[in-house]
Amino acid sequence: MKLKVSELYLGFQNKVFEISSKNLADRGIVYKKEIIIAKLSLIKEKNCFCLNGNLETTVEYDCVRCLKKNPNKINIPINILIFEKTMEHQTRNDREIIYFNKSNDYVNLKSIFSDLIALAEPIQPLCDKKCTGLCPTCGIEKTNSCNCNKRTVFTAWDKLKDLQI
Ligand SMILES: [Zn+2]
Ligand SMILES: [Zn+2]
Structure with a gap:
């Protein structure tokens, strides 16, 4: 220009x-x-x-x-x-x-x-x-049918339980 x-x-x-x-x-x-x-x-x-x-x-x-x-x-x-x-x-x-x-x-x-x-x-x-960005777990857009969020929380708790055992 x-x-x-x-x-x-x-x-x-x-x-x-x-x-x-x-x-x-x-x-x-x-x-x-x-x-x-x-x-x-x-x-x-x-x-x-x-x-x-x-x-x-x-x-x-x-x-x-x-x-x-x-x-x-x-x-x-x-x-x-x-x-x-x-x-x-x-x-x-x-x-x-x-x-x-x-x-x-x-x-x-x-x-x-x-x-x-x-x-x-x-x-x-x-x-x-x-x-909402991408799900760090599955890589799918969170808005599109991703249910990882709940599961991720549960997994964290599960691991904690393992430690206590
Ligand atoms: Zn975006
Ligand atoms: Zn996901």
Whole structure:
């Protein structure tokens, strides 16, 4: 995903970009659809360019409990300030900042978009809040006809009885 430097000065409103996930940096994200849709507006501000909008894609996360892959439609707000490299280093906590070199023809958004998508992943992705996960005894999803739970408890008690004998 690149923006022409000349395009920065012209700006755009609600422009739809179709980005191929193959053109993003590899961050270990599994894209369910190859095309990522970004709807972006670019406004020139006093000493920078402001890129706003959102990015929509469907990615696959492994559920931490049952390990099943589940697709997640994600919508990420985009709020990026683009500065020319000659500007002194900017610090803003509310926005992402990238720099471009006026001598280059393009501003590369590949890394920042990949990072934002990777950051959208929950720390512990679940297929469902109610996911009970896999049974440690039989490996079957607990929600599906597994009765090990009771038996496991009994087995523990049985072993204790053995010890007492
Ligand atoms: Zn699950
Ligand atoms: Zn079981």
